[in-house]
Amino acid sequence: MATIDIHPQTSTHHDDHGHEHEHHHGNFWTNYVFSEDHKVIAKQFLITGMAWALIGGVLSVLFRLQLGFPDADLSWLRPILGGWLTPEGKIDPEFYLALVTMHGTIMVFFVLTAGLSGTFSNFLIPLQVGARDMASGFMNMLSYWFFFLSSVIMFTSLFISTGPASGGWVIYPPLSALPQAMQGSGLGMTLWLVAMALFIVSSLLGGINYITTVINLRTKGMSFTKLPLTIWAFFFTAIIGVLSFPVLFAAALLLIFDRSFGTSFYLSDIYIGGEALPNQGGSPILFQHLFWFLGHPEVYIVLLPALGITSEIIATNSRKPIFGYKAMVGSMLFIAILSFVVWAHHMFVTGMNPFLGSIFTLLTLIIAVPSAVKIFNYVTTLWKGNIRFTAAMLFSIGLVSFFLTGGITGIFLGNSAIDIQLHDTYFVVAHFHLVMGSASFFGMVAGVYHWFPKMFGRMMDEKLGYIHFWLTFIGVYLVFFPMHYIGIAGFPRRYYSWTNFETFSGFADLNMLVSAAAILTLSAQFIFLFNFIYSIFRGKMASANPWNSNTLEWTTPRHPGHGNWPGEIPTVYRWPYDYSKPGAKEDFIPQHIPYSETPESNLPHENELVKLEMNDNAIVVEDKKHH
Amino acid sequence: MMSLIIGLGVVLVLAILYLIFRIGNLVSLVKGKKDEDTSWNSLNAYLFMLFMIAGLIGFFWYSFAHFDSYNLPVASEHGVVTDYLFWVTMAVTVVAFVLIFIVMFWFTFKYRYEEGRKAAFFADDHKLEIVWTVVPAIVLALLIFSGLRAWNDITAPASKDAVVIELIGQQFLWTARYPGVKDKQLGVHNYKMIDASNEFGLDLSDANTYDDFKSLELHLPKGQEVQLMIRAKDVLHSVFLPHFRLKMDAVPGMQTTFKFIPTKSTAEMRAETGNPNFNYEMACTEICGRGHFSMKFPVFVHDSVEDYEKWMASQEAWLKQNPEYLQRVPPELRESAMIKAGIPVDSKEAIMATPVTVTLN
Numbered sequence: 001m002a003t004i005d006i007h008p009q010t011s012t013h014h015d016d017h018g019h020e021h022e023h024h025h026g027n028f029w030t031n032y033v034f035s036e037d038h039k040v041i042a043k044q045f046l047i048t049g050m051a052w053a054l055i056g057g058v059l060s061v062l063f064r065l066q067l068g069f070p071d072a073d074l075s076w077l078r079p080i081l082g083g084w085l086t087p088e089g090k091i092d093p094e095f096y097l098a099l100v101t102m103h104g105t106i107m108v109f110f111v112l113t114a115g116l117s118g119t120f121s122n123f124l125i126p127l128q129v130g131a132r133d134m135a136s137g138f139m140n141m142l143s144y145w146f147f148f149l150s151s152v153i154m155f156t157s158l159f160i161s162t163g164p165a166s167g168g169w170v171i172y173p174p175l176s177a178l179p180q181a182m183q184g185s186g187l188g189m190t191l192w193l194v195a196m197a198l199f200i201v202s203s204l205l206g207g208i209n210y211i212t213t214v215i216n217l218r219t220k221g222m223s224f225t226k227l228p229l230t231i232w233a234f235f236f237t238a239i240i241g242v243l244s245f246p247v248l249f250a251a252a253l254l255l256i257f258d259r260s261f262g263t264s265f266y267l268s269d270i271y272i273g274g275e276a277l278p279n280q281g282g283s284p285i286l287f288q289h290l291f292w293f294l295g296h297p298e299v300y301i302v303l304l305p306a307l308g309i310t311s312e313i314i315a316t317n318s319r320k321p322i323f324g325y326k327a328m329v330g331s332m333l334f335i336a337i338l339s340f341v342v343w344a345h346h347m348f349v350t351g352m353n354p355f356l357g358s359i360f361t362l363l364t365l366i367i368a369v370p371s372a373v374k375i376f377n378y379v380t381t382l383w384k385g386n387i388r389f390t391a392a393m394l395f396s397i398g399l400v401s402f403f404l405t406g407g408i409t410g411i412f413l414g415n416s417a418i419d420i421q422l423h424d425t426y427f428v429v430a431h432f433h434l435v436m437g438s439a440s441f442f443g444m445v446a447g448v449y450h451w452f453p454k455m456f457g458r459m460m461d462e463k464l465g466y467i468h469f470w471l472t473f474i475g476v477y478l479v480f481f482p483m484h485y486i487g488i489a490g491f492p493r494r495y496y497s498w499t500n501f502e503t504f505s506g507f508a509d510l511n512m513l514v515s516a517a518a519i520l521t522l523s524a525q526f527i528f529l530f531n532f533i534y535s536i537f538r539g540k541m542a543s544a545n546p547w548n549s550n551t552l553e554w555t556t557p558r559h560p561g562h563g564n565w566p567g568e569i570p571t572v573y574r575w576p577y578d579y580s581k582p583g584a585k586e587d588f589i590p591q592h593i594p595y596s597e598t599p600e601s602n603l604p605h606e607n608e609l610v611k612l613e614m615n616d617n618a619i620v621v622e623d624k625k626h627h
Numbered sequence: 628m629m630s631l632i633i634g635l636g637v638v639l640v641l642a643i644l645y646l647i648f649r650i651g652n653l654v655s656l657v658k659g660k661k662d663e664d665t666s667w668n669s670l671n672a673y674l675f676m677l678f679m680i681a682g683l684i685g686f687f688w689y690s691f692a693h694f695d696s697y698n699l700p701v702a703s704e705h706g707v708v709t710d711y712l713f714w715v716t717m718a719v720t721v722v723a724f725v726l727i728f729i730v731m732f733w734f735t736f737k738y739r740y741e742e743g744r745k746a747a748f749f750a751d752d753h754k755l756e757i758v759w760t761v762v763p764a765i766v767l768a769l770l771i772f773s774g775l776r777a778w779n780d781i782t783a784p785a786s787k788d789a790v791v792i793e794l795i796g797q798q799f800l801w802t803a804r805y806p807g808v809k810d811k812q813l814g815v816h817n818y819k820m821i822d823a824s825n826e827f828g829l830d831l832s833d834a835n836t837y838d839d840f841k842s843l844e845l846h847l848p849k850g851q852e853v854q855l856m857i858r859a860k861d862v863l864h865s866v867f868l869p870h871f872r873l874k875m876d877a878v879p880g881m882q883t884t885f886k887f888i889p890t891k892s893t894a895e896m897r898a899e900t901g902n903p904n905f906n907y908e909m910a911c912t913e914i915c916g917r918g919h920f921s922m923k924f925p926v927f928v929h930d931s932v933e934d935y936e937k938w939m940a941s942q943e944a945w946l947k948q949n950p951e952y953l954q955r956v957p958p959e960l961r962e963s964a965m966i967k968a969g970i971p972v973d974s975k976e977a978i979m980a981t982p983v984t985v986t987l988n
Contacts, residue, residue, distance in 0.1 A: 093917050093918070093920070094916075094917045097914065097916075097917070097919070167914060167916075168914045172863055172913075172914070174861065174862045174863070174879055175862040175863060175914065175915060175916060178861075178862065181798065181861060181862050181915075181916050182916040182917060267879075267880075268879060268880025268881070269818040269879050269880035270818070270860070270861055270862075270879050270880070271797075271818050271821040271828070271860045271861060272798070272860070272861040272862075274823075276818055276819045276821060280880070281880075282880065283880065283881065284863055284878055284879065284880070284881075285878065285881065318738070318746060319745075319746040320746045320747065320748070320749065321748060321749070321750040322750075323749065323750065323751065323752075324750075324751050324752075324756055325750065325751070326751070327751070327756050327760075349865070349874045349875050349876060350876045350878070350883075351857075351875065351876050351878050351881055351883035354778065354779075354782030357778060357782070358775050358778060358779065361771060361774060361775060361778065362771055362775070365767045365770065365771045366767070368763065368767055369760060369763055369764050369767065372759065372760075372763040373756070373759065373760055373763075375727060376727075376756075376759045377756075378731075379727060379730060379731045379734060380749075380755070382731065382734040382735060382738060383734050383738065383747075383749070384738060384746060384747035384749060385734075385738045385746045385747075386738065386740055386741065386744050386745065386746040387668075387672075387735060387738050387739050387740055388668060388740045389667075389668050389671035389672065389735075389739070389740075394671060397675070397731075397735060400731065401728070401731070404724065404727055404728065404731075405724070408720045408723065408724050409720075411716055411719075411720055411767070411770065412713065412716050412717075412720075415712065415716065415770060415771065415774035416774065416775075416778045417708070417709050417712055417774045417775075417777035417778040417781060418709055418712050418713050418716065418774065420709060420781070420872060420873065420874050421706075421709060421713070421869070421872045421874065423874055423912070424865065424867075424874070424912040424913065425912070461648075461652070462667070463651075463667070464648070466667070466670075466671065470674065473678075474678070477682070481686070485689070485690075485693070485696075485697040486697070488697045488698065489696070489697040489698075489699060490699055490867075490869035492867065492910055492911075492912040492920075493912075494914045494919060494920075495919065495920040496919070496920040497920055498920070500920065500921050500923050501908050501910060501923055502904075502905075502906060502908060503699070503869055503870070503908045503910075504910075506696055507696070507697075577750065579746065579748075580745050580746035580747070580748050581748050582748055587745060587746065
């Protein structure tokens with residue numbers, strides 16, 4: 001195998017398709033471990049994220065066993081769970097809370113934030129804007145390794161004798177501040193806070209890089225109005241993250257002070273374990289405000305990248321331009337702004353001033369409008385398309401379906417008067433698992449199926465993808481749809497068992513169904529895992545542009561090296577959604593094809609642009625016209 | 628041994644599955660697969676239709692057939708209002724949901740891939756976009772304003788003649804404190820005065836504490852406004868009265884409150900549900916530790932205000948149950964404290980001689 005020399009800027013070598021792998025300068029450590037190549041870092045995030053998803057999924061099945069089959073003898077799990085099982089072979093109630101807490105933390109932060117943004121912002125931003133790499137490859141590498149360190153600490157906390165953090169993923173003090181209140185608030189909570197602090201560092205390093213790259217490193221001709229919706233989504237996501245994660249950092253820091261240095265930011269008038277604590281004047285509500293100031297934007301940090309990915313996939317596989325490109329960008333911008341002023345809808349019944357409740361009801365229901373616009377635009381994109389159901393497309397349609405099903409229940413929860421009854425019941429669990437959890441997860445999986453050929457140079461098996469999709473799609477609905485009924489009946493979340501209450505004594509059947517469906521859904525992910533690993537090594541060879549897609553990443557060779565394009569970076573002439581353009585020879589015209597080459601399909605105003613393409617200033621002139 | 632056999636069995640099955648997959652791949656490679664792709668594509672489109680129809684049937688069937696199992700009867704005035712809002716919102720959203728659901732899956736079916744067909748180049752339509760921005764905005768505005776009106780009523784200050792009851796959450800039980808019938812005022816409390824007996828942390832220099840009494844059951848009058856004063860001793864808890872559509876967190880260091888009017892007594896609810904053993908219950912809905920799921924507090928609604936007052940009058944003041952705490956009462960107030968608490972005044976000397984068993988902080 002020849003060594004191909006790919007230096008950014010200077011290289012003129014072309015990719016040799018006969019070779020399995022690119023070999024560039026440097027050794028194993030600099031190429032695969034401490035790599036500064038955004039594509040390698042993306043894969044590192046992806047694989048770490050997948051490992052976390054598996055752990056998070058297994059934890060959820062464990063607590064679903066307790067909820068669905070409360071009388072089952074789980075002694076066979078003793079080799080894994082050891083002392084966390086009671087002598088009768090049931091899950092310990094405190095460990096149950098630890099499972100719920102860690103499931104939430106892992107899924108929200110480690111899978112759907114780091115795993116999703118980390119993978120696809122990293123992989124796609126330079127490739128789709130036409131850049132050699134991120135603005136700072138070094139910071140990008142640090143971003144992954146901070147995440148890795150954070151992961152190691154969080155993972156370690158699962159195995160300590162007092163158990164991991166157990167106060168819910170929202171870690172509300174005083175419960176999370178007082179080791180007397182529960183075991184998990186001891187060392188487990190300390191590790192949680194340290195891990196999250198490192199996680200925030202990682203997230204900020206990544207986010208700043210994404211923003212800088214999008215603003216500064218777009219290739220010639222790539223104006224903002226020609227950016228694929230994926231990039232818009234990653235861009236907004238990064239901005240939201242950079243603005244909101246520091247607030248969580250502050251919240252966590254103050255909690256660390258309260259826990260370890262005797263301050264009273266969140267603690268006041270507490271009598272616990274037979275003694276009155278000296279702390280006075282603090283407010284647990286303060287923590288909730290700070291937490292949800294990140295916590296709510298976090299929902300969109302998780303969701304927007306998934307929406308961006310599906311916009312791209314749905315347009316490509318419908319062979320149609322995305323409907324309402326500007327409306328899509330506008331609604332994402334609007335969602336991004338509003339996401340900062342709706343946080344207190346998580347706090348209607350916390351004792352917060354009811355007037356604030358009114359304001360947040362108003363703002364919350366406004367955010368439903370751009371969300372609805374997005375759904376309508378997706379559906380209209382399908383209309384009169386020529387739809388190819390690739391695995392990625394199936395998962396994207398699944399996302400829209402979840403976004404609709406779960407989004408619509410937000411109209412109940414955002415209305416403070418209705419939320420009084422529904423708050424902290426299974427209705428909420430159903431709502432956010434569909435609209436945010438499952439939707440984002442589907443976006444992530446869709447992204448893997450779609451960009452796998454560019455990541456690994458091979459195709460994933462489509463039929464296994466179909467089986468994976470149908471099992472997961474139906475499984476997810478069977479898990480979360482019944483929870484609406486359970487929630488309307490008032491069943492509170494984070495309950496180890498409901499049998500103490502006559503009011504909550506029903507629905508053993510639905511809970512069993514939910515648990516069985518959860519096991520099915522988790523099992524189906526092993527098909528994906530197999531497909532993923534198998535296809536890396538033995539999948540069918542991919543062509544450079546297997547989906548006939550328009551965006552720039554498909555102009556790179558099958559195995560793009562460090563620097564992405566062996567020659568010059570292509571210039572961009574058109575928006576990314578020229579699919580099925582009337583008159584065109586093919587049903588797609590990639591972004592780097594100038595209008596002068598497509599006289600047969602140009603629209604009148606595009607013919608004007610042909611003249612401008614001739615001189616060097618073309619792009620600048622066209623830009624001015626846009627703004 | 629058994630688990631070894633099971634393990635081997637699983638490995639064998641996985642190996643067979645892998646082989647089938649591998650052979651299938653090779654066969655399809657040999658056959659060439661243009662037609663096959665289109666039929667797989669259509670299969671997915673048909674499955675989406677099947678999913679849509681089966682899903683909607685399942686949804687409507689369960690929602691109607693099992694209505695009584697998930698719809699809790701309502702027993703408060705504001706609960707009727709919020710339930711109404713809930714079902715109006717349900718009607719609006721279900722219509723929107725079903726329409727979009729059908730249209731979306733119909734499109735996936737109708738416009739599935741066909742060789743040679745070209746998709747429409749349809750990039751935007753301002754009229755359409757304005758319509759579907761404005762229509763949801765109007766519908767949402769209507770929902771918001773009816774919701775806000777209800778919210779403002781619910782959270783408005785309680786009237787002066789509301790019955791005041793204090794609920795205290797702690798790991799992992801609830802207690803209720805009632806103002807005595809003599810002064811109808813809750814006495815002052817201070818968390819630093821809490822001890823094993825003085826669980827409310829009553830500040831006995833306040834005369835209003837003397838006739839306060841403790842209850843391990845929440846008693847409510849029917850048809851009378853009740854104001855719950857809610858607090859927590861250790862961590863967050865949350866008062867949840869599902870039948871009264873009432874929820875409010877209990878926060879250490881901060882008083883929270885919720886006012887409501889119960890409309891059905893326990894006896895009436897027993898008749899309505901046809902369940903002679905029916906009891907109202909109160910639960911905790913804010914994660915508070917190991918015993919979170921077990922914080923049940925029984926609730927009883929009296930048939931009338933008179934009935935409720937009769938029950939009130941029959942309760943013993945906390946101070947009467949813990950007479951040794953008279954020593955904490957300022958000397959000049961002791962006599963009136965004894966009268967208020969219903970302690971015979973002639974037992975004063977004996978009480979003052981008994982040592983308080985718990986040392987106060």
